[in-house]
Every structure is written in C-alpha cells, then in structure tokens.
Amino acid sequence: xxxxxxxxxxxxxxxxxxxxxxxxxxxxxxxxxxxxxxxxxxxxxxxxxxxxxxxxxxxxxxxxxxxxxxxxxxxxxxxxxxxxxxxxxxxxxxxxxxxxxxxxxxxxxxxxxxxxxxxxxxxxxxxxxxxxxxxxxxxxxxxxxxxxxxxxxxxxxxxxxxxxxxxxxxxxxxxxxxxxxxxxxxxxxxxxxxxxxxxxxxxxxxxxxxxxxxxxxxxxxxxxxxxxxxxxxxxxxxxxxxxxxxxxxxxxxxxxxxxxxxxxxxxxxxxxxxxxxxxxxxxxxxxxxxxxxxxxxxxxxxxxxxxxxxxxxxxxxxxxxxxxxxxxxxxxxxxxxxxxxxxxxxxxxxxxxxxxxxxxxxxxxxxxxxxxxxxxxxxxxxxxxxxxxxxxxxxxxxxxxxxxxxxxxxxxxxxxxxxxxxxx
Amino acid sequence: xxxxxxxxxxxxxxxxxxxxxxxxxxxxxxxxxxxxxxxxxxxxxxxxxxxxxxxxxxxxxxxxxxxxxxxxxxxxxxxxxxxxxxxxxxxxxxxxxxxxxxxxxxxxxxxxxxxxxxxxxxxxxxxxxxxxxxxxxxxxxxxxxxxxxxxxxxxxxxxxxxxxxxxxxxxxxxxxxxxxxxxxxxxxxxxxxxxxxxxxxxxxxxxxxxxxxxxxxxxxxxxxxxxxxx
Numbered sequence: 343x344x345x346x347x348x349x350x351x352x353x354x355x356x357x358x359x360x361x362x363x364x365x366x367x368x369x370x371x372x373x374x375x376x377x378x379x380x381x382x383x384x385x386x387x388x389x390x391x392x393x394x395x396x397x398x399x400x401x402x403x404x405x406x407x408x409x410x411x412x413x414x415x416x417x418x419x420x421x422x423x424x425x426x427x428x429x430x431x432x433x434x435x436x437x438x439x440x441x442x443x444x445x446x447x448x449x450x451x452x453x454x455x456x457x458x459x460x461x462x463x464x465x466x467x468x469x470x471x472x473x474x475x476x477x478x479x480x481x482x483x484x485x486x487x488x489x490x491x492x493x494x495x496x497x498x499x500x501x502x503x504x505x506x507x508x509x510x511x512x513x514x515x516x517x518x519x520x521x522x523x524x525x526x527x528x529x530x531x532x533x534x535x536x537x538x539x540x541x542x543x544x545x546x547x548x549x550x551x552x553x554x555x556x557x558x559x560x561x562x563x564x565x566x567x568x569x570x571x572x573x574x575x576x577x578x579x580x581x582x583x584x585x586x587x588x589x590x591x592x593x594x595x596x597x598x599x600x601x602x603x604x605x606x607x608x609x610x611x612x613x614x615x616x617x618x619x620x621x622x623x624x625x626x627x628x629x630x631x632x633x634x635x636x637x638x639x640x641x642x643x644x645x646x647x648x649x650x651x652x653x654x655x656x657x658x659x660x661x662x663x664x665x666x667x668x669x670x671x672x673x674x675x676x677x678x679x680x681x682x683x684x685x686x687x688x689x690x691x692x693x694x695x696x697x698x699x700x701x702x703x704x705x706x707x708x709x710x711x712x713x714x715x716x717x718x719x720x721x722x723x724x725x726x727x728x729x730x731x732x733x734x735x736x737x738x739x740x741x742x743x744x745x746x747x748x749x750x751x752x753x754x755x756x757x758x759x760x761x762x763x764x765x766x
Numbered sequence: 767x768x769x770x771x772x773x774x775x776x777x778x779x780x781x782x783x784x785x786x787x788x789x790x791x792x793x794x795x796x797x798x799x800x801x802x803x804x805x806x807x808x809x810x811x812x813x814x815x816x817x818x819x820x821x822x823x824x825x826x827x828x829x830x831x832x833x834x835x836x837x838x839x840x841x842x843x844x845x846x847x848x849x850x851x852x853x854x855x856x857x858x859x860x861x862x863x864x865x866x867x868x869x870x871x872x873x874x875x876x877x878x879x880x881x882x883x884x885x886x887x888x889x890x891x892x893x894x895x896x897x898x899x900x901x902x903x904x905x906x907x908x909x910x911x912x913x914x915x916x917x918x919x920x921x922x923x924x925x926x927x928x929x930x931x932x933x934x935x936x937x938x939x940x941x942x943x944x945x946x947x948x949x950x951x952x953x954x955x956x957x958x959x960x961x962x963x964x965x966x967x968x969x970x971x972x973x974x975x976x977x978x979x980x981x982x983x984x985x986x987x988x989x990x991x992x993x994x995x996x
Contacts, residue, residue, distance in 0.1 A: 366811065428807035438813070450803045537809040541802070542785055544775070584993060747773060747786035754774040761776040764785030765802040 351403065351414040354507045355653040356608035357461035361405060361412040362667075362674035363717065367536035369434035370460035371714035372724070374472050375453050377707045382449040386482035388424045391447055394475045395422075397496050400505055400607055401462055401471055404442030410667055412461075417442050424448070427455060429765050430539040432714035432737070435459050453710075454479065460608070465693040465711070466596045467606035470494065473698060480705055491699040501604065508603040509654050517652035518645070523685035526590040526616065527578045531740030533719035540721075541712055541737045542746045542764040548732045550758045558630040562727075563692045564637055566734070567591055568630040570723060571617050573748035574687050575629075578619070590616030592682070592689040597650070600643045611649045613640050614685065683717055688745070690723045708733065715739050721746065768792050811867060818864040825853040825861075844892050851888035855881040872918035879911035901953045909945035913938045929990065933977040940970030 353361060360370040395402045403414040419441035427450030435444055444459035454476065458468045474494045477487040489495035494504075534540075548562075555565035574589040592612045603609055615636045617624055624632070656662060662670070696709045709728035712735050716722055721738035723745075736746035743766070750760045768777045768791045770784035777784060780798040781791050829850045836846035858881035863874060886907065890899035917938045921931055947963035980986045 426805075427803045428805060429803050430806045433807050433809050451799065537807070743786050750775055750786060751773050759776065760774075762770075762773075762781075762785060763778050763801040764781075766785040 349415060350406075351400070351505075352507065353412055353414060353461060354608050355509045355650065355657055356464065356610065357414075358411065358657060359653075359674060359678060360459070360461040362671045363678055364437070365434070366436075367434060368715065368717055371432040371435065371457055372460060372465065372468070373431050373455055373457045373710075373712040373714070374465075374468060374726070375455040375710040375712075376472070376476055377710070378452045378454060379705050379707050380483075381452050382454055383483060384424055384449055387447070387449060387454060387479050389482050390475055390478040391422065391424060393496060394471070394478050397474065397494060397500060398471050398504075398606060399500050400467075401445050401458070403444065403462065405437050405444060405459075405461065407437075407667060410663055410665070410670075412667065414462075419443070422447060426450065427453065430537055431455070431541065431712055432457060432539055433537060452707075462608075463606055464594070464596070464608045464610045465691065466598060466610075467608070469693060469696060470606050473696075476698070476706065477702060480702060485701065485705060487699060487701045492697065493699060493702075503604040504606050506603065506605050507607065508597070508601060508605045508609040509650050511603070512597075512601040512647060513651045513654035514647045515651075516644075516648050517655055518648040523590075523614065523681065524588055524618075525684050527574060527583075527587040527687045528718070528720065529574055529577070529589075529687045529745065530718050530720045531738075531742040531744075534739050534741050536715065536739055539715060539737065539739060540741075540743075540764070540766050541735060542743065542762065542766065543710060544734045544736075544746075544750045544753070545708075545761040545763070546732050546734065546753060546758050548727050548730045551732050551753075554753075554756050554758055558627060558634075560630050560634045562732070563593070564634045565630060566692065566723075566725060567593060567615055567690055568626065568633045569749060569752050570688060570690055570745075571615070571633065572626050572629050573745060573752055575617060575619055575624070577744055577748060586619040588616045588618040588620070589687045590614050590685055592686045594689070594691045595641060595646065596693070597646060600646055611646055613637065679717070688720065688723060689713065689716070690725075692725045694727070696726055696728045703729075711735055712737050723749075768794065814864040814867075818861050821861050821864075822857065825857050829853045847888040847892050851885040855885045870922065872915050872922060875918045876911055876915045879907065879914050883907040883911070898953070902949055905949045905952075906946055909949070910942060913942055913945075927981065929977050929981045929987070933974045933981070936970045936973050936977075940967040943967060943970075 363370060399416065400414075402417055404417040404419070406413055406415055421441045422443040422445055424447045427448040431448075435446075440446075444462055446457040448455040448457070456468065456472050456475065458471075463471070470492060473492050474496070477489075477493040478496065480487050487493065489497075551562055551565070555562045558565060558568075560568065570591060571589050578586055578589065591614065593615060594610045594612050597603075597609045597611060598605075601609075613636075615633045617629055617632060691711075691713060693711065698706060706728065708731055709726050710733050711724045711726040713722035713724040715738060719738065719740040721736045721740060723734065723736050725732055725734040727733070734749075736749070750762065753760050767779065768781070769775065770777055770787065770789050770791070772787045772789045773784055775784070775786065777791050777794075778798075778801050779795040780800050782794045782796075783790050829846075832846040832849040836844060858877050862877060863869070866874075883904065886903045887899060890896055890903065917934060920926070920934055926934070943963040943966035944960070947960060948958050951958045951960075980990050
C-alpha cells in the first residue's frame with residue numbers, strides 16, 4: 343500500500359483490472375475452505391476474525407470510486423460477520439452493500455470458508471491470511487499454536503513489506519506489450535442465472551497423482567494442465583466445429599518464487615500453455631510433453647517480468663491516468679475480453695500444497711479451493727493439496743458438466759481413484 | 767460408499783445421482799448430512815435508487831432553472847420547452863428502467879417512443895405546428911411505437927432463433943417505411959400513392975425469404991449456425 347498514513351491505498355495492477363470488470367452479476371471472487379476435524383464453533387471463529395483482521399490491513403478495506411481510479415480505504419464499519427454457509431458460493435460482491443466488506447467468512451458443520459475479492463489479494467496472499475486465521479481460531483478453542491511457519495504474529499504491527507505493490511517494485515525496463523493471441527476454443531455452455539453457481543469437487547490421493555505425473559516426467563501442475571487440455575480437445579472435436587481452434591489454458595503463476603516479496607496483495611501473472619489441433623492430432627503423452635516444455639521455456643524471470651512491466655506502465659501512463667474511470671472501465675473490460683478471455687479455453691490454478699505448523703495439522707483434515715465464476719459461461723478449474731489429498735474443483739455458471747465429467751473419468755482411467763462432491 | 771457405474775468415481779453417501787453424468791446412485795443414504803449446505807444465498811439486484819434519485823434531481827433542477835428563466839426574462843418564445851422536453855425524454859429513457867427494473871422490455875421501449883412523441887409535441891407548441899404534429903408527427907410516431915411494441919413483444923425472452931429475430935427486424939423496417947410514406951402522402955397529397963416504400967418493402971421481403979428457407983431446412987440451418995457461430 344503506497345501511503346498507509348494518508349488513509350487511502352492505491353490498487354495494484356491486478357486490482358485495477360478486477361475492479362474495472364466488476365458488474366452487478368460478476369465479481370472476481372475466490373474461496374478457500376478448511377475442513378476441520380471438529381465442528382466449527384462460530385463464536386470462537388468470529389473472535390478469531392476480529393483479532394486477525396487488524397493484522398492484515400489490506401483485507402480490512404472498502405473500495406471507493408475516484409474520478410480516475412478506484413482506491414481502497416480502511417473500513418471502519420462493523421464486521422465482517424461470520425455467516426452460515428450457502429449452497430452457491432462466490433456470489434458477486436457489491437461495493438456498497440455488506441458494509442463495504444470485500445472478504446466474507448462462512449461456516450458449515452466442520453468447514454470454515456474464506457471468500458476474497460481478487461482486487462485485494464491473490465491466492466498466495468489469501469492463504470497466509472487464512473492460515474493465520476485458522477491458527478487464531480484454534481487458539482480460541484484452547485489449542486496452542488505459535489506464530490511462525492507461515493502463521494503471522496498477531497502481536498506485531500503489519501510490516502511495510504506485506505503491504506507493498508510488488509508489481510511496481512519489480513517492474514523492469516522491458517515490457518512485453520500486447521501480443522496478438524489467437525482465439526481459442528471457447529468451451530462455453532448454456533448460461534444459468536449468475537447466482538446459480540455450480541461447484542464440483544474431486545478428491546484424489548496425492549501420491550497416486552504424483553506417480554501418474556512422474557510416469558510422464560511432469561509435475562502435477564503440468565500433468566493436470568495436460569489432462570484438461572486433452573479433454574477440451576476431445577470435447578471440441580465432438581462438437582464438430584467448422585474450424586478447430588487451439589485449446590489454451592490460463593495458468594496463474596505466483597511471482598514470489600522469482601521476485602522475493604512478502605506482499606499479501608496480488609503478485610501473479612498468467613502463462614498460456616496451448617495445443618493447436620490444426621497442426622494435427624496429439625496423443626496424451628505428446629500433450630504432456632508440450633505443456634511441460636512450454637512451462638520450462640516460458641516461466642523464467644525475464645519473461646515474467648516483461649509480462650507485468652507492461653501492465654505497470656499502463657497504470658503509470660500520464661494520458662491514461664487522466665481518463666475518467668467511467669470511460670476507462672469499458673475499455674479495460676474490452677481489453678480483458680480480447681486478451682484475457684478470447685484467447686483462453688479455461689483457467690487452471692494450482693496454489694500448491696497448503697502447509698501448516700505441526701501444532702495445527704491434527705485439527706485440519708482437508709482443504710478446498712473454488713475459483714469464482716468466469717465472465718462467460720464456462721468453468722474454471724482450481725486445485726489445492728493438503729496432506730495426502732489433492733482437491734480439484736470445477737466451478738462455473740454453465741449448465742453442462744462435460745468438462746469435469748471427462749476430466750475425472752480420465753483420471754479414473756489413469757488408475758487414480760476420485761471421490762466427487764458437488765452442489766448440483 | 768457408492769460409486770457411479772458410468773464414471774467410476776466415488777460418490778457422496780447422500781448423493782441420489784452422479785453429479786457428473788446424472789446416473790442414479792445405488793441405495794443412497796438419504797439421512798446422511800449433505801456435503802454442501804442446502805440453502806442458497808438470495809442475491810438481490812444491486813440498488814440503483816441513489817443513482818435514479820440523483821439523475822432525477824439533476825433533470826428537475828435543469829428544467830426548473832430553464833423554466834423560471836424563461837418565465838421571468840423577457841422573451842417572445844417558450845424556448846425552455848425544448849430543455850424540459852429533453853429532460854422528460856432522458857428521464858423516461860434512463861431513470862425509469864432504474865426505478866422499475868421488472869417492467870417488461872416491450873413496455874419500456876413503448877414508453878421510450880412515447881417520450882419522443884412528447885418531445886416533438888413540445889417542439890410543435892413552440893413552433894405553432896399543431897397541424898403537422900397531428901397530421902404527420904403523431905401518426906408516424908404512433909406507428910413506430912406500435913412496431914417497436916410488437917417487435918419487442920415477439921422477441922421477448924430471447925426465445926426466437928437468431929435467424930427468426932433478424933427476419934422480424936427486417937420485416938418491421940419494411941413496414942415502418944410503408945407507414946412513413948403513408949403518413950407523408952396523406953399529409954401532403956391527401957391520398958396514399960405507394961412509391962419508394964414499396965421498393966424498401968420488396969427488398970425486405972427479398973431478404974426475409976432466404977432467411978425463412980434457411981430457418982426451415984435443418985441442413986441449411988446447421989450450416990449457417992456453423993459458419994456464423996450462431
């Protein structure tokens with residue numbers, strides 16, 4: 343946050359984009375859930391929320407619309423209050439409702455859920471917040487959990503590094519610019535009303551998944567990306583289109599691995615592994631190989647830096663800054679459609695393994711992640727592992743279940759047992 | 767513990783069907799607690815009341831200022847009617863949909879056309895043109911209103927196919943041209959002598975016929991869908 347003492351904060355690049363895309367029926371939202379071993383005690387959880395939120399000032403904000411940009415300011419309104427969970431998660435936020443809170447907390451039986459508006463933080467930042475919240479909740483229930491191992495100390499004040507705009511800090515001299523990306527297979531289905539949010543989760547043994555990925559000499563992210571591309575290629579072929587388009591995934595990359603930062607705000611960029619069926623048929627091992635080599639070739643410091651430097655320049659451009667926000671928003675939404683929706687068939691995000699201090703581990707039995715709705719009726723895929731279970735979620739507002747059905751059937755055929763839970 | 771015989775995945779004990787393929791589950795445990803809560807979040811439409819009040823206040827303020835200025839400053843013409851008419855028209859176009867969100871679109875569009883009629887009427891008062899208003903502007907505006915009402919009624923809910931919708935819009939354009947020429951002829955000549963509008967109508971019919979054929983023949987319809995990504 344650029345000027346914490348002046349009581350208003352500038353949005354980072356990703357925040358600017360997500361707030362520009364905000365509509366009545368769409369918000370960029372995601373959810374993390376922890377399955378505890380015991381039923382949730384709401385009073386203890388509300389206490390934990392009240393104690394943890396001041397330690398994370400970038401989550402305790404409301405969003406305001408300025409003349410030229412949106413901005414954040416500390417939210418002093420009561421809340422956020424813990425609510426009983428709902429069947430349709432990740433509903434759009436309204437900037438003027440719910441006291442302006444952009445984070446939500448839910449509980450259901452032994453599940454604790456956190457929903458975050460993406461303009462505040464990315465998955466990695468939100469997981470630090472969530473881990474600290476779970477630690478404090480366990481403390482409130484009488485379990486001793488020391489700070490450290492990813493749990494922030496609630497007694498110390500927020501550090502400046504946690505609130506920095508890491509994009510601006512690491513923006514380099516070379517920008518990648520807007521490259522023309524071919525239109526990808528859209529993978530859209532029959533739209534349902536925006537509040538009808540379908541979630542299907544698959545739980546698979548991590549070791550089996552790792553074995554399968556290793557048999558193709560790939561990481562789990564590369565393997566699951568390849569499975570997704572494979573099922574989408576087959577789905578497109580079944581639809582007999584006039585022209586088969588490339589199948590491309592948007593895979594968010596956590597930039598903290600390349601650019602050391604303690605920020606709990608956004609610091610991600612996306613890469614685009616793709617397969618073009620116009621070049622011929624690909625076997626599954628060939629798809630895995632393509633994805634693996636694409637990741638190795640394109641995920642490196644220079645290219646990632648050039649990718650987000652262009653976005654930083656956009657927000658610093660004097661002439662663009664002078665354009666009022668109500669004119670800038672539609673242009674940014676069109677830009678997002680052309681460069682963030684049209685060239686992709688699906689989003690797949692894998693925040694990786696959720697680790698907790700040993701004192702917390704016996705009290706948490708699983709983790710779940712849900713990526714909120716897309717701007718078009720198609721599903722998003724997200725996965726997270728905890729212990730020896732990998733949880734894979736398909737979520738979207740489309741009526742059809744083709745993508746997730748083919749995906750999980752493929753894993754079953756590969757010898758990986760899958761357990762399915764769904765709100766359909 | 768039950769499995770889907772189609773997908774081979776393990777299902778939730780309480781699941782009655784496989785969420786992936788819909789295959790009924792074998793002996794689901796109906797008393798087992800569901801994995802997800804049953805109650806859905808009620809998501810209300812975003813409130814636009816504040817914006818509607820602000821816009822209304824701005825339009826009323828502008829109209830009042832201009833009206834008073836026109837009343838107390840010595841002028842020979844009621845020029846403020848132009849501003850007041852424009853304010854009424856803008857209010858009907860932009861504020862009414864904010865206030866009455868559930869108003870069917872065909873009523874809303876008809877109100878929009880009626881607002882244009884009111885604006886033209888106010889202009890006719892200033893120009894002393896009650897004759898041309900009654901004989902020309904009112905029938906033309908009324909005909910346009912009828913067509914817009916019918917068109918939006920027929921296209922409501924997006925249930926028509928794209929091809930049918932295009933055919934209906936082209937047809938309405940042809941009928942509008944006919945109506946306009948009818949009104950002009952009646953006003954200036956006193957008798958209807960169809961001319962240019964027949965050419966427009968013929969072109970519209972010429973465009974509609976292939977669209978209807980494509981709509982009716984399944985193979986052509988499928989080809990059109992594929993080619994135009996309908």
